[in-house]
Amino acid sequence: MSSDILRSNPLREGLAQRSIPDPCTLVIFGATGDLTHRKLVPALYNLAADGALPPAISVVGFARRDKSDDVFRGELEEAARKFSRQAINDDLWKNFASSICYHRSEFDNLEGYEALARRLDEMDAARGTGGNRLFYLAAGPDQFEVILENLRKSGLNKARPGAWSRVIVEKPFGTDLPSAKRLNDLVENAFDESETFRIDHYLGKETAQNIIVLRFANALFEAMWNSRYIDHVQITASEPLGVEGRAGYYEKSGALRDMVQNHLLQLLCLTAMEPPPGLDADSIRDEKVKVLRSLRPLTGEDVFKHVVRAQYGAGSINGKRVAAYRDELNVNPESVTETFVAMELNVDNWRWAGVPFFIRVGKRLPKAATEIAVHFKSVPPVLFRATGESIDDNVLVIRIQPDEGISLRMSAKMPGSSLRIEPVKMDFHYGTSFGKATPEAYERLLLDAMSGDATLFARRDEVEQAWKFVDAIHEAWQHRSDDLAVYTSGSWGPGEADELTKRHEAAWRRL
Amino acid sequence: MEALVNDAEFIDLGIPVEIGKIDKTLGELWDSSDDTKTRASLINLVVYTESDATLAADNAVLASVAGRHACRAILILGNPSAPVSEAKAWISAHCHLLGKGTRQICSEQITFRLDGDAANALPNIVFSHLDSDLPLCLWWKADFPEPLDEKLWAWVDRLIFDSVSWHKPHHQFSMIRHISSSGKSAAVLCDLNWTRLHAWRFALASQFDNAAAFPHLSHVESITLRCAPHSQIAALLLLGWLAGRLKWTLDVENRAFRTSRGDVISFHIEETPGPNLSFVSIKSSDARFELKLAEGSDFFESSIQTPGIPEICQILPAPRERLEETLLAELSRAGRHKLYTESLEIILPLLKS
Known part of the structure; x- marks a missing residue:
């Protein structure tokens, strides 16, 4: 089912302004790595806890090490308990974990991708994921080329009619312009630009x-x-x-x-x-x-x-x-x-x-x-010159992390009979105003x-x-x-x- | 800040103050606090109640809400039938630590008791103690009075109420409609009963995002709901929402809906002890969509049974039943609740009957 049809679901109106995800299978290359454990799986769990995942979703970990689905799920559960921003609910985890499986293969083994393709078809039929595939390149950048090449050779990059196939590429996107172009060409050989999602987590x-x-x-x-x-x-x-x-x-x-x-x-x-x-x-x-x-x-x-x-x-x-x-x-x-x-x-x-x-x-x-600090120009040094007071410029600061917020520095008269000017700060903290x-x-x-x-x-x-x-x-x-x-x-x-x-x-x- | 005086009736409401000196005393309190305290406010949250019995609980809800949604809280206990006219006030602060740091974020609360004729001073009490430039959210925890004071409603940005507690819902809903249609108020109508339905609506909508499920929306034959004995309105509002979204019209006489093609959709509401709503089942000719909520659970069990694909089971977030969670969910929203009004219009005839 296309996103357009999903967006026409009349029950959706007025409910959520956020994106409505399509049913899909997420395949993570480099599934035993740090990024998967620290970021991706906790993020997926939190989405599940917020009810933001589609009803039909599967997660497939693709990596070289030999392990069973259960062992893989156990490792991910441990990571989710450690790194998730929300406490893990056992029932919810159990339900979410049932969508996770492990696929062992070398990254350069085409047969592993062909076997993955067969497995994904079976999962589509069993779980209603509709043939939509999202490939996440969470392996080392030196593996991107071989993964993309094998995705192309195995036909996994091409979605069947009415479905989609997308790729998420983690940074670094190359190490310089020629390598970035080469990587982009490789991606482009397999996926259209509209199917390519280059992550800059900032x-x-x-x-x-x-x-x-x-x-x-x-x-x-x-x-x-x-x-x-x-x-x-x-x-x-x-x-x-x-x-x-x-x-x-x-x-x-x-x-x-x-x-x-x-x-x-x-x-x-x-x-x-x-x-x-x-x-x-x-x-x-x-x-x-x-x-x-x-x-x-x-x-x-x-x-x-x-x-x-x-x-x-x-x-x-x-x-x-x-x-x-x-x-x-x-x-x-x-x-x-x-x-x-x-x-x-x-x-x-x-x-x-x-x-x-x-x-x-x-x-x-x-x-x-x-942070980003925008420094405004000084006021003309006319009106307060006689007082000998120096006036600090206005500064607007956008704090990206930590303590996200915005502050504005401006000048104010100090209380008292004499004219003394001091900088004061208006401060907005996300954490203060929005408790969640x-x-x-x-x-x-x-x-x-x-x-x-x-x-x-x-x-x-x-x-x-x-x-x-x-x-x-x-x-x-x-x-x-x-x-x-x-x-x-x-x-x-x-x-x-x-x-x-x-x-x-x-x-x-x-x- | 701790309460200095405990009134016999108002334990833990803070420091008693003269009404004319509230701002001055609040200023003194903040001046005397140390640098680790930050005063924050996003909204004015006014709670009006006429029930002594729930005052302590209302106060606790406000303390909890202020900790997560910075506000100037004003709690008013009105007792218009009291023989003696008297107005009393208290001030207090709700502080919580920000993150793992030592800085405390504080919101202030002013509590009033208005007895007898003093209850008529309600608009003035509200107007004179608002934090300027911030939206006014008025949580009306009593029956709406007649006549309505238009000056008060004109100032309200979000009017919060909870239809779950209404004994004469049709009359109260009519008054709400009067407020919103009189042109005197632009207040957004925020029924906490509707807020609780958000998770239900979200979960039901999610069920039909599925490719195999979506076409069944056009072929619904019957709907079954289970609700607590006091929660018929919630069940009806959910039905009203489905009807509005799917363009069904109400057949009052037969207590059913009709599609534009004339097909009949029956509905059944079963009362059973437990959560406000505990079960919704939507049936089409060959498919069934169910949401179940067990008592005390934070999650729905969602089940989709359609021909041709295996049953899809999912766990989805359910509404938090605690009042402060519902209120926080409402305060976190923005915009008008257009669908609420639409749903209400559809089910009003059922409330009358």
């Missing part, structure tokens, strides 16, 4: 989605959302964690490719984009791509003028001594991989001409925080993929445009390494990062 976060509401549902902000009123924008993603056993991956990626290419540029796009003509997936993604295309390219010497890279040295986090990056397990002692990046970006369009966007991201920084727990990003994203709604997923041109921008920076870095600074773990990064903002008579926000 987009599934409630506060990231709220950027659009904040901007376009409040006349107050959108009227001032331009170079006339905004001095600069700062986007920060900091974490106290180090490389935490991911050295193998991180050594090849670094902060630029691990965080900036996807998460931070996505946040920048949501902040800088023009109002879309509608809320459908392509309207929003069209506007985001325009922002990426408008980014002033950074190449050659400009990179060293506008981008600071650094690596954490030894220091302390929360009172505990921590090692330098180069002393971490499995890290090359002479590594030049950056664990911190700060950069000044410019969006060369009418709205943002002359407004720098400062981005900083790093590991082993004092605290975990992801917000769903995890993966819940929303899985539901949307089952419903065919790609709004919160990255489109091919977005991904490639972002890589194009980031690759130029990375290319410049290949020619020298003397710019790599070292910062003390537990500090806010190297002094060189401060110079970026100082040039614009600004300073990084104290978080």
Whole structure:
């Protein structure tokens, strides 16, 4: 049954504004991995607990290790009990678990996929899943190619008439533009762009989605959302964690490719984009791509003028001594991989001409925080000049995580007979105002993929445009390494990062 | 903040204050609290009751609701028939810890007792103690008075009531219709009886998302519902919703519905002790759709039996029966309940008969 028919269910009217998922089978490649245990299965359970899963659903774990359905279910139950945001109800779990099974195969064994195809047909007949298949690539990125190729060869990528076949691709979407293009070509060989869902879990976060509401549902902000009123924008993603056993991956990626290419540029796009003509997936993604295309390219010497890279040295986090990056397990002692990046970006369009966007991201920084801070221009220094008072600029902060919310800094007169002006903060906390727990990003994203709604997923041109921008920076870095600074773990990064903002008579926000 | 004085009738309602000094005393209370307390409010939630007996329970519900839906809570006990006119007030705060931190989120509550003629001051009491610019949700826990005070209703954004407790539902529903159709009020009608049906409606709708099930919506032959003895209205509202959605008309004389083709759809309501609603079965010629709710369970057992495919069984979230959960669910919604009005119009003749 097509989604159109489902949406015509007259009993649905007025009930749910969220996506209505189609009955389907979700096949997870890499089903014994961390992502499945920590995120996917807890998310699926929470959707089941909220009644958001379709009546007919099956979950098939596809992986190399040999195990029975029951053993697999037991492992997933343990993970769900540990990581689910809602307590596990035994009856509900039992019902949900009955939809789970395990399919053992090597990723490069075509026969395993052919056997999977037969099994899925049987499950469709037994469970009423209607031939709809959602393939989730949760395996390592080095396995994507062989999985996609075998999905194509086995015919699993093609849905039978009236049904659909979709694929969810986890990041990283390549390691540079050529590899991203190659991966996208591979995906495209098997699936249409409309059937492809590239996950950037930041987009599934409630506060990231709220950027659009904040901007376009409040006349107050959108009227001032331009170079006339905004001095600069700062986007920060900091974490106290180090490389935490991911050295193998991180050594090849670094902060630029691990965080900036996807998460931070996505946040920048949501902040800088023009109002879309509608809320459908392509309207929003069209506007985001325009922002990426408008980014002033950074190449050659400009990179060293506008981008600071650094690596954490030894220091302390929360009172505990921590090692330098180069002393971490499995890290090359002479590594030049950056664990911190700060950069000044410019969006060369009418709205943002002359407004720098400062981005900083790093590991082993004092605290975990992801936020967008919009710094407004100063008022003309006329009226209060005689008082000698300095007036802080207005700052609108959108906190993505943790403590999601929005705050606005403004100036107020201090009580008393003299005129003294002090900054005060208006603060909105999601947790304070809306007591209920917000769903995890993966819940929303899985539901949307089952419903065919790609709004919160990255489109091919977005991904490639972002890589194009980031690759130029990375290319410049290949020619020298003397710019790599070292910062003390537990500090806010190297002094060189401060110079970026100082040039614009600004300073990084104290978080 | 703890209650300083325990009134014989008003235990744990907070600090007694002069009505004219409520704002000042609230200000003093917040000033004296430490930095870990954050005052928050999304709405004004006014509860009006005329029952002494439920006051403690109402107060507990408000405390629970305020902890999860920040609000300025105003609890009013009206006793218009009291021989002596008197107005009393208390203030209190409901605080809870935010997440795993030490910061406390607090909502304030003002409680009034209005005896005798003082009960006529209700609109003024409400108007003068609202948190400005925030929506007014009025939970009316008494029969609607005649005549209705239009000045009060004009200010209400969401009018909450619970038809499960009405003894003369047809009369009360008529008054509700009068409020909403008089043009004096734009209040959204929020019947908690309807709110409880949300999970039922959601689960029933989900059953027909299934490809094999969907066509059977056009061939329904009979519906059976089981409800608690006091919950006939809920059962009827659910029937009204089905009828409205599927374009059936009511045949009052035969207590049945008719499709646009003239086919008859019979319905049966069985009273049985237990949850407000415990069972719904929709039958077509060769398919059956059932939802069962056991006493105390948080989940429905859903079963779909259609020809050609094996029975589909599913566990789906059921309505939370506790009053504060129902109220929170209602407060979390936005928009008008168009389908409620539609369903009500369909079943009103049945309530009269």
